[in-house]
Amino acid sequence: MTAYKQHPKFYVSVDCIIFGFKDGRLQVLIHQRPYNPGKGELSLIGGFVRTDESVDASAQRILKKFTGLDSVYMQQLATFGEVERDPGERVISIVYYALINIDNYDTQLSDIHHTQWVDVDQLPTLCFDHNDMVQKARRVMSENIKNKPIGSKLLPQYFTLSLLQTLYESILGTSIDKRNFRRAISEKEYIQATGMIDKESSRRGATLYRFK
Amino acid sequence: MTAYKQHPKFYVSVDCIIFGFKDGRLQVLIHQRPYNPGKGELSLIGGFVRTDESVDASAQRILKKFTGLDSVYMQQLATFGEVERDPGERVISIVYYALINIDNYDTQLSDIHHTQWVDVDQLPTLCFDHNDMVQKARRVMSENIKNKPIGSKLLPQYFTLSLLQTLYESILGTSIDKRNFRRAISEKEYIQATGMIDKESSRRGATLYRFK
DNA sequence: TCAAAAGTGTTAATAGTACACCCATGA
DNA sequence: TCATGGGTGTACTATTAACACTTTTGA
Numbered sequence: 001m002t003a004y005k006q007h008p009k010f011y012v013s014v015d016c017i018i019f020g021f022k023d024g025r026l027q028v029l030i031h032q033r034p035y036n037p038g039k040g041e042l043s044l045i046g047g048f049v050r051t052d053e054s055v056d057a058s059a060q061r062i063l064k065k066f067t068g069l070d071s072v073y074m075q076q077l078a079t080f081g082e083v084e085r086d087p088g089e090r091v092i093s094i095v096y097y098a099l100i101n102i103d104n105y106d107t108q109l110s111d112i113h114h115t116q117w118v119d120v121d122q123l124p125t126l127c128f129d130h131n132d133m134v135q136k137a138r139r140v141m142s143e144n145i146k147n148k149p150i151g152s153k154l155l156p157q158y159f160t161l162s163l164l165q166t167l168y169e170s171i172l173g174t175s176i177d178k179r180n181f182r183r184a185i186s187e188k189e190y191i192q193a194t195g196m197i198d199k200e201s202s203r204r205g206a207t208l209y210r211f212k
Numbered sequence: 213m214t215a216y217k218q219h220p221k222f223y224v225s226v227d228c229i230i231f232g233f234k235d236g237r238l239q240v241l242i243h244q245r246p247y248n249p250g251k252g253e254l255s256l257i258g259g260f261v262r263t264d265e266s267v268d269a270s271a272q273r274i275l276k277k278f279t280g281l282d283s284v285y286m287q288q289l290a291t292f293g294e295v296e297r298d299p300g301e302r303v304i305s306i307v308y309y310a311l312i313n314i315d316n317y318d319t320q321l322s323d324i325h326h327t328q329w330v331d332v333d334q335l336p337t338l339c340f341d342h343n344d345m346v347q348k349a350r351r352v353m354s355e356n357i358k359n360k361p362i363g364s365k366l367l368p369q370y371f372t373l374s375l376l377q378t379l380y381e382s383i384l385g386t387s388i389d390k391r392n393f394r395r396a397i398s399e400k401e402y403i404q405a406t407g408m409i410d411k412e413s414s415r416r417g418a419t420l421y422r423f424k
Numbered sequence: 425t426c427a428a429a430a431g432t433g434t435t436a437a438t439a440g441t442a443c444a445c446c447c448a449t450g451a
Numbered sequence: 452t453c454a455t456g457g458g459t460g461t462a463c464t465a466t467t468a469a470c471a472c473t474t475t476t477g478a
Contacts, residue, residue, distance in 0.1 A: 003247035004301055007260040009221035012304055035215035048219040055293025055304060079291045079306050081267025089216055092224055092267060092306075094291050162429070179432070180468070202429040204475040374456075391459070392441065414456040415449040431474070439466070447458070 015046040020102040021154040026170035027117040037088035041127040059096040068106030073153040074098040097137040099153035152211035160206040223303040227258040232314035233366040238382035239329040249300035253339040271308040280318030285365040286310040309349040311365035364423035372418040
């Protein structure tokens with residue numbers, strides 16, 4: 001039938017960089033690798049591709065397994081294919097990044113899989129090439145945030161402009177002028193003020209916004 | 213040793229979208245698939261990853277095999293992993309795009325591998341998902357051309373501004389105002405005028421430029 | 425009364441866009 | 452002499468960047 005038999009086959013994994021936003025900081029979900037090689041080391045969320053599913057579907061399955069979430073924003077980032085990237089056996093890893101709203105995250109799964117959220121700016125050393133993966137994801141996010149409503153995936157339904165600004169600052173890694181930021185936001189038709197006022201975050205109260 | 217044995221393995225291929233610039237048109241190198249499935253259909257340049265090389269190295273090897281070229285500009289584009297994308301067997305394909313100077317291309321290899329250059333704007337139907345791959349590559353190129361000196365890879369060492377403008381227009385798929393284009397180029401420090409004059413392309417003669 | 429976050433405009437600089445004519449030359 | 456591609460400047464518009472004070476209110 002095919003002329004493929006002469007060619008080698010490879011383990012193919014998917015690693016997911018799951019971003020969330022909590023306490024005004026951009027966070028990544030990590031856990032301790034449950035098996036060798038690297039058992040106990042910190043690792044991104046990952047798994048192996050199955051024969052009956054597309055690579056995109058693998059990523060969705062893995063995300064769901066670790067967060068309980070379905071149909072979230074998820075993008076393929078890149079494929080990491082160095083020969084020795086996994087010290088155990090040759091594994092080619094296709095990396096995705098996902099943006100989730102931590103409020104929707106199933107915290108029970110956190111215990112089962114020993115996952116934890118860590119601040120991206122204080123990321124510990126992860127196994128293999130996982131730190132490179134996160135670095136690349138951050139670069140891509142910085143480029144995307146200007147054009148795409150990334151925030152809608154990371155924030156609760158209603159949010160203050162201060163929180164939104166903090167999110168932008170976390171992703172970009174820079175500080176933003178408040179007036180310029182608010183003007184830019186007010187020009188985006190996909191972000192709109194609700195009449196509601198949030199009294200949690202300040203004495204005065206701040207208008208709550210939402211994504212359309 | 214590892215807990216991987218329970219997981220399936222996959223054929224992993226690399227497909228290369230090799231762009232060149234000839235006759236004022238952006239071109240892609242294609243050939244007829246030499247084996248089944250899809251034998252005889254038009255196809256991008258590709259091959260299978262080997263066990264002793266990284267995926268990046270596979271791409272370099274395949275590029276060299278079909279063009280004779282080494283160390284050219286090459287970027288990973290994306291990985292295509294639909295279950296049925298290859299009607300023969302499951303193959304996960306990692307796609308790269310390369311920019312080459314057609315003048316350096318080894319035309320003898322063209323006969324050996326039955327390759328041909330085709331205009332990207334008149335791309336025939338290719339096998340499998342190869343047309344999707346090219347479409348994606350074009351999108352990425354359009355985004356990159358504003359910031360990166362893409363032209364340096366596609367043009368001969370010395371070139372006229374008219375040729376450079378034609379290249380930009382091919383990549384962007386739009387026409388550009390000549391005066392605005394020339395002003396923008398003159399502000400880029402990586403493109404500089406040589407004193408030389410090209411007398412081939414016009415009666416009057418045009419200044420030759422080069423990338424620094 | 426004061427600390428803490430919310431909210432609010434103007435100006436300057438830069439980048440991008442639209443637009444039309446003369447130049448030099450070989451055939 | 453004329454057809455062909457080479458070369459040039461200005462005005463308008465949009466976008467981005469810089470910058471500081473007043474408001475509200477709960478503790």
